[in-house]
Amino acid sequence: MNKSERFEAIETFKNAYIQKIEEVSGECFSEASLFNQYEALAEIIMEKNGSLWAKTSKQYDEIPHKRVYLFSIEFLIGRLLKAFINSLEIEDIVKTAISELGLDYETILNKEADPGLGNGGLGRLMACFLESSATLGLPFHGNGIHYQHGLFEQKIINGEQVEVADNWLRHGYPFEIRKPNESVIVKFYGDIHYDKIDGVLTFFYENYEPILAVPYDIPIKGYHNKTVNSLRLWSAEPVEDFDLPSFNQGQFMDAVRHKSEAEAITQILYPNDNKFDGKLLRLKQEYFFVSAGLQRIITRYKRYNNKCLDEFSNKICIHINDTHPALCGPEMMRILMDDEGLSWMDAWRITVNSLTFTNHTVLPEALEKWPVDMLKLLLPRIYMIIEEINRQFLDKLRIKYGLNESEIAALAIIQDEQINMANLAVVCSHSVNGVAALHSKILREETFRGYYQIFPERFNSVTNGVTPRRFLINSNTGLRDLIDASIGTEWQSDLFALEELMKYAEDASFMEKYDQIKLTNKIHLADYIKKHNPVTVNPNSIFDIQVKRIHEYKRQLLNALHILDLYNHLKENPQMEIVPHTFIFAGKAAPGYYFAKEIIRLINAIADLVNNDASIKDQIKVVFLANFNVTLGEIIYPAANISEQISTAGKEASGTGNMKFMMNGAITLGTMDGANIEIHEAVGDENIVTFGLSSDEVASFEKSGGYRSFEVFENNARIQKIMQQLIDGTFGNFSHFQSIYDSLLLYNDSYFVLKDFDSYANAQRHINDLYQCPDQWFRMSLSNVAYSGLFSSDRAILDYQKNIWKTL
Template identity: 50%
Template sequence: MNRLDVTVEDLKEAVLENIKNQFRKTIDQASKEQIFAALAFAVRDIIIDQWIETHKTYDEKDPKTVYYLSMEFLMGRALGNNIINMKVDDVVKKVCDELELDLNVIEDMEPDPGLGNGGLGRLAACFLDSLSTLEYPAYGCGIRYRYGIFEQKIIDGYQVERPDEWLKNGNPFEVRRDEYGVEVKFLGSVRVLKTANGRDKFVQENYQSVKAIPYDIPIVGYDNNTVNTLRLWDAEAIVGFDLESFDRGEYHKAVEQQNLAKSIVEVLYPNDNHYMGKELRLKQQYFFISATVQQVINKFKQKHNDIRELPDKIAFHINDTHPSLTIPELMRVLLDEEELEWEEAWDITTKTCAYTNHTIMSEALEKWPIELLSRLLPRIYMIIEEINRRFCLRLVDEYHLSKERIHNMSIIMDGQIKMAWMCIVGSHSVNGVAMLHTKILKNEELKDFYEIYPDKFNNKTNGITQRRFLLEANPKLADFVTGLIGDKWITNLSHIKNLEKYVDSEQEQKEFMKIKYENKLRLAEYIKEHNNIEIDPRSIFDVQIKRLHEYKRQLMNILHVMHLYNKLLENPDLDMIPRTFIFGAKAAPGYTRAKLIIKLINNVADVINNDINIKNKIKVVFIENYNVSNAEIIIAAADVSEQISTASKEASGTGNMKLMLNGAVTLGTMDGANIEIVEEVGRDNCFIFGLSSEEVIKLQHDDSYNPWDLYNNNADIRKVVTQLINGFYAPDDPDLFREIYDSLLNGDGGRPDPYFILKDFDSYKEAHKKIDIAYANQRQWAKMVMLNTANSGKFSSDRTIEQYAKEIWNLEKTTVVMETN
């Protein structure tokens, strides 16, 4: 069915038929979940025709295709996004009206897919949306996690992880593709045979293996006919059940292969604080990479006889180091199955693969123990060894580097395999994700590599899709913008700059702020329902929503809240605009300190929210189970966007862009993409504080930071830090937060706090005072937030993807044409 031909009657009939055929019910008998599924299947039926036509067009035109490889795809709910991108929202709303259904309630029945955790996965999702909207041939490739990372519950202030059963009722938008299944091998040994022509042939023996089965999910372009694919790999046993073992009473062995397969796709990011967790995570990475590479090569060979043409038709993009095994796996296929010589295989591999680095911190760059990788992936390890041997020889023969530099650059060294190093050596492009990030990579973390591969390095500042984070998530603001400047911004966000001509209009300012207030009311209702906390929608909504990590400095935020509370205890009549501090974050299950910071935030919230003496001037809210769906509600309501990472630590950030687009003012350090936000909107329309990246790097190099000086000489700092250990926020266990206290003053391993929380504290405190003053002048504040929205055009993922497509992947747009009735 062509989306342009869909009628209200057609869609209504499809929904009713789905309820009858899928659930053996009438619409009056169906549950909300069943009605959601019925509507989702009806919408999928519209998508399917475009999906088929898209891949028919790709088969006919044979364009170059990018395979975007990522451990995470934080997609968010699909139904509403698909309806908007297909522009059938009016038809769907009329169907719901005629059937007396509430579309918002139906959409809320869809669980957030548990396929990602933070910015890395959300960026990948935005990129897929942009690729389809811009008509570039693309696949996203990842794992079909059955439980996602976890569902976060807050119990007695602590994060408790529960299984995220997002697939419990199935996924109406996925299609299983058994015909593309492939075998993935682990463990065993490698035997070297001599072929008739004297060539070495490597054969893996005594291995364990699983069957990789793809599930395809449509990625719908906005207002066009392109439907690209997110391909998620599930694992199944080659032999599902060993009846002979079962009959012998060996029940565990009878299902051994099933259990192996099941464990690989069970959970996103299994806890790797122990050996088995590390092994499982490495299995996951190789599993989806091997499956993808094998399937792509098989498909390529159906139309092409010469494997040397692979870089002309295929681009593999490695999203952070998790998919880095793409490089040795592609080499394995080219060497062992296509029987190419090393030099030819390496040339093809480097021309086909490109790598995005997402972290500046060297400790976060992925490394694997030799013992683990060589045992689990014996042939892959042999190839990595040879890649490294040849690379090190080149460093000696061509670049005449010292032993020390070669030691630093070697892919294999000190018992570990450095995956980022392999990505740099094995790719033709290495990009950072914000101007500052790329600069630091070149000048600091990857300086040795930049000096020998200057042409590989480039910057691609991240972006977000305005279709989800404004058009869908904030429909009132989207309608307001369209009413003033037209709808070109939906597919070309640079047009939103035209909003600037209205920022001094009192009428438009009032309307903008009215929309913000209505969004704040919606969030206040959500918080009342989920947290049982009443917040004032007229207060400043100060928002920090992102993964919980020390470098993102949620700790500094809550220390400042503690400081404000101390001021109110001294003077309950303190002249300040009421402030609601809103946190949303998950901590990795094994990240003990991050989880303790969540406990601190919740303990502080319990004390402050229940103190009637401060007259509701501060409220603190920790939103449980932060995900894309509740992010959309929070982002639309935010007044202040907390982007307070230690300068030089955040690669880019994308939450800063979403909040800016929706009319929130950035409170941040000059870090990541904050720098580019300041460049676009002007320093007068942001609140910037803290050390610069140069100052942070110098303090680290000089080892000259002494937090005890600040503690001893600054009464405000001393008071809040002491409250961590005097029982003020934990009367039953005064030592509960001692680890946080020690991290601030004594650091770890003899080095002071590397995130400089106390160093930046006073500057952060002064920035908050400026926010208070600015917010008091509502006309000036309205102009400021409108300018933020108007100057967000650079931060569309459409712009980012155009740069990737032209400068790295060499893709061409491929238009899909549908016949109309």
């Protein structure tokens, strides 16, 4: 674009923007609020997306492709306005126009709420997959839940996590379109009876509770192309809003009861399922979006395929993201048999050939199970189908594979009056994959060993990936511009091209620019910390960061105990010098997860102790940032020096935070777990810092015993001291951490925190030494950026496309 064209584009945008502000506000431009400025900009961008969206849909209909529908309980998409502007290639025009109008571009962008549609890596992965699919021009769409309040907004009060409603829809959401004409009915409870009609066994569903599922569609724009795919989110509403007869009879609460009960289904993500009502609500959620999504997909398919379902599995793939959508199998069977009149054999063939399943965990507590009585009550027809799937599968194991009864029992979908959803998903799908090499190995050899022996052809592995557009190109603009100036822009569409950066590994001028960009990003994060936490941190210190869901296996506890140990060393050795360190944590604990909340409380107690002790001369600082979300992540990842990936080996499926940190030049400090293994292979032993037990060693201890945490305690004076500090009043008379103390000693340290402590502390000392060698540290950091191509979600999507979904 030449100067004249650019000037004209800026003036055109300014005029359109002024007009739009006045339309949305009913005020003259100078009187409009900041939120009106945001609304107007969002509407303009949504209009530009809208025409491309319609054209993409028309193109898919005219040139049939195999479509993939990703079913997931989470889609953590983050803010979209800036991403849309960048993907439309108009950022320069928009920023300049807004500046010339006397407004602040970044302030306007910050009025957008983070959509409360996910919690962590599971949801963020799906968002990355959707963005990559659109960028690659592939017809892949999302199907999930339109949560009114998301998970929760996390506040830290007196060092403790407090959950408040995440009212992200308070002011509406400009990037969604409600489509009531595509609503469907989802049925709960009721009675089933059957009869033979013309020799065919026919099922009838009566006295059920109908819930209206209303779709909201969000555009997913491809980067620098014209593809716009869809994320469809389902909202639960009553079939009839208001019971007028009850109201007129004075039964005011009854008049709105059904509305409240219906809307509760899509109020929040992950209702607390410690009690029966919470479990029931979560099961309702899972069936609700599965049923609604499949009904519309099958209806739409019939419209464009002459109502013939024979080719359904050749043209449609339903991808189950973890076990939450595992009811896709029996629900497809129900629709195909009860609504479409197919035989069991034909329905089963289509179902299995259409479904693929990604398992995200090996933790037993995360492999969902539902009580038979609950599922039978809530979903009577679905339970009948699951029971028959199980019966036929077990017969097949006896007759075709000759398994004995104990082997058969271990593979049953229904066990001990519970329905194992992972087993159901494996049986109903033609592909099952893990999300990293180690994770996939554990699935084959342990978690699903029996299934792998029967169906080896079903098992695949695809290492996760993250979108570089969100986590580098748009959030680390300084590094993006330096890379563009150094090696060109090809890397933005092919991340493997970043390997060309290694030719600058000995370039002093490049190193100076690179280090300055990192410092600028650290100053940005330091400013955020100062605004939101009562602590000032040194941007020249090592920013050592662990941000992820708070869970015992992720071992924030190991990190915290090491900080306490380091503090003790500084107190005991006042002349000891270390590179100043800022330890940064962020992440949410599930509302019902007491122990995880205690870890948050401990981190904040340590922060209070350390940050207020002038005697250690600010050599270490500790920060817990509340309410971690995508937007905060976009500030954190570019600023990190150290990426803490310290899960107990064999417990983390893959991780995706490790990839976001890596492509921003952070050095991974981690166990050989999940995708850390692939990161190690990509960057080489000299560009990563590893420690701790291997997954085989962990498995051996768990299987055969031999680990006694008390023995570690007895033989390590440093550990004795920090353990004593948990209960001796170090953090104040009323700040004991007896439950943490007991878990590590009385209950034998299930996640090997004490076993790995010395190895972790040694790794931290190694980092301290490395950071004092600027040239070496720069080469390590640059290597991580340069070899991050493998961890692009573009590569992951192409792997799925080629090996699992087979869309071409």
